[in-house]
Amino acid sequence: MRALVTGGAGYIGSITSRLLVEAGWDVVVLDSFEKGHRAAVKGFEVIEGDIREREFVEGVFRRYDFDAVVHFAAYIEVGESVEQPVRYFQNNFCGGLNLVDACIEAGVGRFVLSSTAAVYGMPREVPVTEEAPAAAINPYGHSKRNLEIALEYCRRAHGLSYAALRYFNAAGAHPDGTMGEDHRPESHLIPRVLTAAREGAPVAIYGSAYPTPDGTCVRDYVHVVDLASAHILALDAMSEEGCGHVLNLGNGRGFSVQQVINAAREVTGIDIKVVEAPPRPGDAPELVASSQKAQEVLGWWPRFDGLDIIIETAWRWLESHPDGYED
Ligand SMILES: NC(=O)c1ccc[n+]([C@@H]2O[C@H](COP(=O)([O-])OP(=O)(O)OC[C@H]3O[C@@H](n4cnc5c(N)ncnc54)[C@H](O)[C@@H]3O)[C@@H](O)[C@H]2O)c1
Numbered sequence: 001m002r003a004l005v006t007g008g009a010g011y012i013g014s015i016t017s018r019l020l021v022e023a024g025w026d027v028v029v030l031d032s033f034e035k036g037h038r039a040a041v042k043g044f045e046v047i048e049g050d051i052r053e054r055e056f057v058e059g060v061f062r063r064y065d066f067d068a069v070v071h072f073a074a075y076i077e078v079g080e081s082v083e084q085p086v087r088y089f090q091n092n093f094c095g096g097l098n099l100v101d102a103c104i105e106a107g108v109g110r111f112v113l114s115s116t117a118a119v120y121g122m123p124r125e126v127p128v129t130e131e132a133p134a135a136a137i138n139p140y141g142h143s144k145r146n147l148e149i150a151l152e153y154c155r156r157a158h159g160l161s162y163a164a165l166r167y168f169n170a171a172g173a174h175p176d177g178t179m180g181e182d183h184r185p186e187s188h189l190i191p192r193v194l195t196a197a198r199e200g201a202p203v204a205i206y207g208s209a210y211p212t213p214d215g216t217c218v219r220d221y222v223h224v225v226d227l228a229s230a231h232i233l234a235l236d237a238m239s240e241e242g243c244g245h246v247l248n249l250g251n252g253r254g255f256s257v258q259q260v261i262n263a264a265r266e267v268t269g270i271d272i273k274v275v276e277a278p279p280r281p282g283d284a285p286e287l288v289a290s291s292q293k294a295q296e297v298l299g300w301w302p303r304f305d306g307l308d309i310i311i312e313t314a315w316r317w318l319e320s321h322p323d324g325y326e327d
Pocket of ligand 1: 035050051052072073116167183
């Protein structure tokens with residue numbers, strides 16, 4: 001079985017590629033390397049190129065027979081998406097559509113999409129189930145939601161099977177310390193807190209008067225290896241033609257910004273300083289997933305669900321790679 005992994009040189013894509021190989025898949029990574037890292041895909045078959053270039057994508061599908069596409073390639077910064085909506089729709093929606101079209105043309109039957117909790121916007125109820133309205137509040141969330149909608153129509157029209165996996169906050173690193181998060185710039189809380197610990201710099205807390213137990217925002221941190229495992233299960237769950245799964249992937253437990261900082265102090269033994277900053281527009285007080293449907297459909301549940309293990313693996317990665325991947 002051969003899978004095309006787009007965005008396979010990025011954080012979640014590279015670790016998923018490794019687990020796919022360990023599960024017996026032949027993996028071909030496609031990445032533009034605009035954000036990804038060559039060092040993260042050493043030893044993989046790699047095609048360099050951009051999914052927005054339709055002829056390039058068609059050429060890739062002429063060159064290889066794929067059984068599945070696992071699609072991570074996207075821009076991921078919510079704030080940037082507000083400033084540059086066209087760029088986000090072009091990459092995340094139009095680029096994704098090029099791949100979907102190529103799958104239909106080439107008869108590739110299985111498509112896994114990296115979707116996101118951002119499709120829910122500001123959900124009224126927590127934990128968030130897949131029944132909650134898709135009401136994104138920024139171009140990033142809409143760009144992903146649009147591709148989900150396109151996949152559902154392509155399932156009906158062409159029998160394409162898909163799984164749209166709505167990740168909450170991906171976190172942690174491969175437990176062996178060789179692969180981890182290296183976004184430039186880094187906007188995710190756990191690597192920001194750990195980098196602040198290393199550098200002796202303060203970390204900003206955006207808002208401390210939310211209606212949460214300690215006043216700081218509560219999020220659902222799901223370990224990257226658990227996310228990767230869910231993709232393999234999703235590919236297995238799509239063996240019949242024309243199935244469509246929309247599934248949340250989260251830890252099911254929420255942790256506040258303050259709890260993350262306290263846990264990071266414990267793990268690192270460093271007294272991390274904080275500075276208070278104003279709340280950011282569009283930040284929901286609490287975002288926690290119900291992953292019950294993923295448990296039922298895929299038999300998936302997070303194994304690395306403790307905040308300590310998530311932070312420990314991230315710290316191991318950062319300690320051994322203070323400057324990230326050496327590209
Ligand atoms: N990190 C999270 O917490 C999180 C949460 C929800 C959803 N997601 C989704 O998961 C996916 C992976 O996220 P990540 O954190 O690994 O991001 P990442 O930036 O580390 O990886 C994305 C990869 O896609 C590549 N890429 C981007 N545009 C491309 C294009 N046009 N053509 C070819 N390659 C392209 C980049 O070079 C990069 O290697 C994204 O689709 C993201 O929206 C991530």
